[in-house]
Structures are given as structure tokens and as C-alpha cells.
Amino acid sequence: MNKHFLQSKPWQQFQQSLGRKTFHVKNDHWEYLAILEHGTGNSRLYLPYGPTAKDQTALEEALDSLKKLGKEQGVSFLRIEPTNPEFVNYLSKNGWKKVTYQSLNPEHTHLVDLSLSHDDLLASFVSNNRNLYRNYHKKDIKLHQSNNPKDISIFLDLIKKVASRTGMQPHSDEYFTKQAEALFPVKAGSLYYATIDSQPIAACIVYDSDTTRYFAHFGADDEFRKFSAGNVLVAHIIFEAQKKGLKTMDLYGVAPKDSSPTHPWFGFSKFKRSFGGRDVDFAGSWELPLKPVSYWLYRLYQTTRKKLR
Template identity: 30%
Template sequence: MQILDFQESDYENYENFLENHNAELYQSLPWVKFQQNSPNNRQFWILVAQNKQKWLGTILLIKYRLPFGRSWFSVARGPIITNNSLEDQAQIWGLFLEKIRVIAKKEKAIFLRLELPINSHLKLSGKGWRKAHAHYFPEWSIKIDLTLSEENLLKQMKSKGRYNIKIAQKAVEIRVTAKEKDIHDFYEILKQTGGRDGFSIHEEAYYQALIHAANQDNWGEFLVAEYQGKIIGGIMVTFYSDTATYYYGASDYENRSLMAPYLLQWNAILAAKKRGLKKYDLLGIAPPDEPNHPWQGITRFKEKFGGEIVNYPLAKELIFRPIEYYYFRLLKWIRGSTRRLFSRKA
């Protein structure tokens, strides 16, 4: 068995391998292209495990820059490994990790964050491993079965969800767009929603790049809700393999009585179903055993669409440079505390 660097000639084999193993967008080549062209212009590595020309596993590694020439690595919903024995999977992961350590040393990476696929059985333990201090992708989510008929999709929702869709249909118009002005108007609403629901957001340039990349290569759609010609909400939905994912969303609080977020989601669900996709991932809810979690509000909203609650493996971090790791965590804590202090004064 050997670990090889990805070559451009491997494009079709790579995407076929991911599709055959129900991989998510964040290990895909369209996601790589977006990361390259995003405002941060992130560097990446793709590794392939082969045995006698047969592909046994792949992994996409993305580099995030830190001050002072340091960095950290992310593997989101990977690695993707064939369903061999647990022993074989551990062997493949071990070979991947050897290669990652070499890259990490060269790139002065402080740590690796691994957010595993939903059915992964890899054991991440031993020296240097710890629970991730943060994660980009949620541990808990809700997935809706799109193989149901439109009638049954509505039936499996909570009655309040169906009712709110009907309320929105009376006054709200939904359209798909990738216009810069529409994205800007959405971003202004997103800034309000982020503060209200307690999540951080990127700069506007990130959303402009994301939506344009998804629109250009047909792996996502941006839907906006309008009332009397004004944008009052929007959502970004991605399409990959057999799954549509609700990636970002925002709504105008002043027009909350119009129930635009419900109609946005319903239109996205129908669009995904029309594409022949099998699942709609609502991407992130509060853990069921944490009633005071800051995501409880958005969780109650998502639960109204029905679906099945799913649980991903706990995100883990492998620390390469312990002293620098805790130093940067301290800086991050100080920066966050200062931001919260000034926001309260404002």
C-alpha cells in the first residue's frame, strides 16, 4: 500500500470515489476550487491511498494561516476510506497521518483538526489528541428524506411548520439569484441574524465568492425572499452527491411575522428533490442533552421540518506544537473577550 499525491489526471477517479462512498462537499474538488479562489486563497493537499492501482482512501487537507508564519490544518468530513476491516481502515489512516506530519512540519502547522464523516469508526486517541476546542461543522444535525413524495414531506413536518409555509406563501416571493447587490443586501441581514442567534460570520467577500462559485459550477443555489420588492431573507444551499445542505441563512427580524424562512427552506427542499437528491441536511442543531445551548432557537425552527436527528463523531485535534497551540488559544480567548466587552458597551 502507498500514499500518493493527487494529480490532475486523477480528477474523474477522485470524484467517482467520493460519490461511491457518499462523501460530503467539503472533501470534493469543487470545494477545493472555491477555497483556492476565496479571499483567503487557502492552500490544500489531496492524498490518495492505493494498493495495486486500487483506491482505498482519500483525504483533503486545507491549510489555515495564523500569525507569525504559523498555520493549522483542517480535514472536514474526511478521510474517506473504503469499508474494509477496522484494522485496514486504521492502517490507511496511519499512513495518511505519517504524510500529514511531514507536511505539518514543513508548513509550521500547530495542530490538525479532524471532523470525521458520519459513519467513521476511526479511533483518534493517544499522545497529542484532544477534543477540539472549536469546530466548523456541527456534531448534531437533522436530515430530511427527499425520496418521500411532496405530500408526505409536508405530512412528516410539524403542523406549525406547514402552517408557517402557508402564511409565507400569501405575501413572500422566492427567487434564485447570484447578483452582487442581492448578496450584499443578504449580508446586511446576516450581520443582524448572527448577532441575534449567537454565531460568527465571515466578511462579505467570502459570501460573494461562495455564491458565485456555487452558481458557476452548479453545486449550490442562493435563494432570497422578497416582500414588496425588498429582500427580507435568504439561504445558501449546496448540492453534492445525494445530499442538499442548508449552509447559510438569514432573515429580517422586523418582518418575522411573514414567515419567510419557512418558505425559503420549503423551496430549497423542492429544488433538491427536483434534482433527484435523496437527503436535505439542515446542518446543525443543539445537542439534545443541552437545553441551554445557544442554538436552541434555530433548533426549534429546524425541527418543524421533520426529518431524522443524526450525530457525527466528536471533532478532535492533534497538537503538533503544544506550547504554541496554547499560546494561540490564549490570544484567541483575549480577542474574543475584548470583542464581547466592546459589543456590550455599544
């Protein structure tokens, strides 16, 4: 079973560092990491990109285990995100509700095959990315990698500039700092960044499992946009993952293929697809009420809140 990084032990340790209670349950056919979260007037068990199950029978067993755990913890509902899209039919017929009232983890992602040769991998990029990667030295761009948690400050400065420019709401400084402290020392996460004259102009956080690298977070200084450091940096982390012996690069979240240019993710989805690879669909986010009144009040609150934004 190839589980997602958000179902891994390093991610569990990061969640615990945030003060959250976690549960790791497994057998030979299924596995899940459940995080106890407290929301508006309720609590839930959340399985980011989980459970992992070999087949539908294993999924049923995992969900039975999860329901029992949810009742023991007294939560209002369960929230799951299986990566296997073949499970959708089973979930829809067995009381699970598709989450459409708020945005959670992306239902679509973009994978790059790292088993290709270096030359074939580079050839799969659009021509602009190939040229930028081949010639970035001429622009005096330097690329760096760090597993020192203190260097997260480089990323924080850049993501704040993105937030100021776009109005996006990034995670808190504490969230990213705790993440760096949990993941960087064990090499489950790394910071990559680009500089010009020692000044950071773009940075990203990646996660690494035994097989896959995940492009998790990115920030850049718009004043240096003409250097296209983001393109160079993504190409670099792809080739560094290949050198490490990983099999797949997950560029982590894209808009559906048929999305219009007005889709909020259209721009960065086009950017991610410019590095070759293929789109992959997951099952999406699903919820099962254990305390129906509490759950539907929560869902009504979230739906109303979304409409008022």
C-alpha cells in the same frame, strides 16, 4: 465514500480564491482536502469534515499521509473533523486531542430523507410548517432562486440586519462574495430568497453535492417576522432539492438532543427539527500537535481568550 461538501472540489476552489493553499490527496479507500491556515503564532492543516475513510484502516493510512504533509509544510498542528463517530475511540488513543476550547464546525446535524414521496415529506413537517408552505401565496410571498454571483448582495443586506439585531459576527462581505463567485456559476451553490412586493425579506445560501443539499447560511428581516418567510423558504429548498434528484437535505448544525433551553443553538435547532428528519452525530474536531510548544501556547491563548469574552 460519501464525502462532505466541505471536502469537495468546488469548496477547494473557493478556498483557493481566498488565497489559501490547499492539498487534495486520495486513493481508493480514503480522501482528504487539507487547507493550510495561519493562526496566532502558528500554522495548521485543517480538514473541514474530513478525512473521508471507508474504515479504520483507511483512516490510519489517511492520517499517516496527513502527518507527512504537515511535516513537509512545517505546520504546528493538524486539525481534522471525520464525520464517522466510530473513529472517536481510535483518535483518543492515538495522540489526537478533542477540541473543546473553541467552536468549530458543528458536531451534530439534522438530515431529511428526500427519498420520501412529496406528500410523505410534507407530512413529516410539524403542522405549522405544512400550513405555512401550503398557504404562503395568500400572503403574497414570492420565492426566487439565483446562481448569479451579483445577487449575493441580497443575502448580505439581510445577514447584516441579523448581526445588528443579535450581535452575531458573520463572515465578511468578501468571504460571501468570493463564495458566490466560486460556487454559483458551477451550480455547487445557490441563493434562495423570499420577497413581498419585490422586497427581499429572507434569504439563504445552499450548497449541493451529487447527493446532498446543505442549508449553509440564512438571514432575514425581523420587520417581516409575522410572515414566517424562513419556514416557507426552508420548506421550498427541501422540495427543490428533491426535484433535483438529491437524496438528503442536511440542515447543517443542531444542538445535542438533550440540550437545555439556555443552549445558544436551542431555538434554531428546534426550528430545523420542525421539518422532520433525524439527528446525526459526527466525530467532532480533533487536533494533533506536530510542534508541541507552539501548539500548547496557541491552545492556552485560545482558552484564555474564550474565558475573557
